[in-house]
Amino acid sequence: MPRPSSPILSPERIADAAIALVDAGRPFGVNALARQLGVTPSSLYNHVEGKDAIVELMRGRLAAQAEIVVPSGLEWDAVVEYVVRAQRAMFAAHPRVLPLLVGKPVTDVTVLGYYEALAHALLSAGFADDDVLVIVAVLDAFALGSGLDLSAPPEVWRADPATALGRLVGRGDPGGVRADRAFDLGVDLLLTSLRARLSLDDHVVQA
The missing domain is CATH 1.10.357.10 (Tetracycline Repressor, domain 2)
Structure with a gap:
């Protein structure tokens, strides 16, 4: 089976990458996050509606990790x-x-x-x-x-x-x-x- 041409995205992977980006003190946005994930912004938009949705994924991910x-x-x-x-x-x-x-x-x-x-x-x-x-x-x-x-x-x-x-x-x-x-x-x-x-x-x- 051929390998996917771009990394497979999931809510958890998107949230983890966004948290890592912000924790590192780097500029946060859809384009910056797409680069962090190694995908195009359009690919990211297939999974999230925009920056606000990403922030909410981050909130949920932190709460889930904190149990x-x-x-x-x-x-x-x-x-x-x-x-x-x-x-x-x-x-x-x-x-x-x-x-x-x-x-x-x-x-x-x-x-x-x-x-x-x-x-x-x-x-x-x-x-x-x-x-x-x-x-x-x-x-x-x-x-x-x-x-x-x-x-x-x-x-x-x-x-x-x-x-x-x-x-x-x-x-x-x-x-x-x-x-x-x-x-x-x-x-x-x-x-x-x-x-x-x-x-x-x-x-x-x-x-």
């Missing part, structure tokens, strides 16, 4: 922590991909699946409908920022040692350790605040 599937039977706060920690790890591994992801609506079924599990857990816990989407957005922003923080330089602040900030920087933990401590504290603060809000809402309803 973000919320375990069943968790309490709502455990679901929140699971999703935030899993997202942070996924984002931290590919910080250059993030600006592309946040600029497009989420349509990938895998990603929508863990957002659905998060929304369902919050609603089942008793959070008001009007609050749930806002809480999800807050958690999203925290996970995104924490993921990017892991790619920050070891020395984030170069302050005068005579200032309060400079003194704290001089005594503080190095980059990755500081980022992990900040993330853990942030998770604790978010969960404490959400538990307090839920308790307050329960008291209001009972009154």
Whole structure:
């Protein structure tokens, strides 16, 4: 059987090549991706509708590789922590991909699946409908920022040692350790605040 004249494309192969292109800091677009894959742009368009569709393939591929599937039977706060920690790890591994992801609506079924599990857990816990989407957005922003923080330089602040900030920087933990401590504290603060809000809402309803 003769070999195909051009590489066989699949959603996974397209997504992997696109992620590699962006991770390397190279310009991203249909033409650049086609060159990366060794095919013509027209061949690529036979598999994807355009740049937005490629970005969504990337989103789904990252989620699939990260294996973000919320375990069943968790309490709502455990679901929140699971999703935030899993997202942070996924984002931290590919910080250059993030600006592309946040600029497009989420349509990938895998990603929508863990957002659905998060929304369902919050609603089942008793959070008001009007609050749930806002809480999800807050958690999203925290996970995104924490993921990017892991790619920050070891020395984030170069302050005068005579200032309060400079003194704290001089005594503080190095980059990755500081980022992990900040993330853990942030998770604790978010969960404490959400538990307090839920308790307050329960008291209001009972009154």
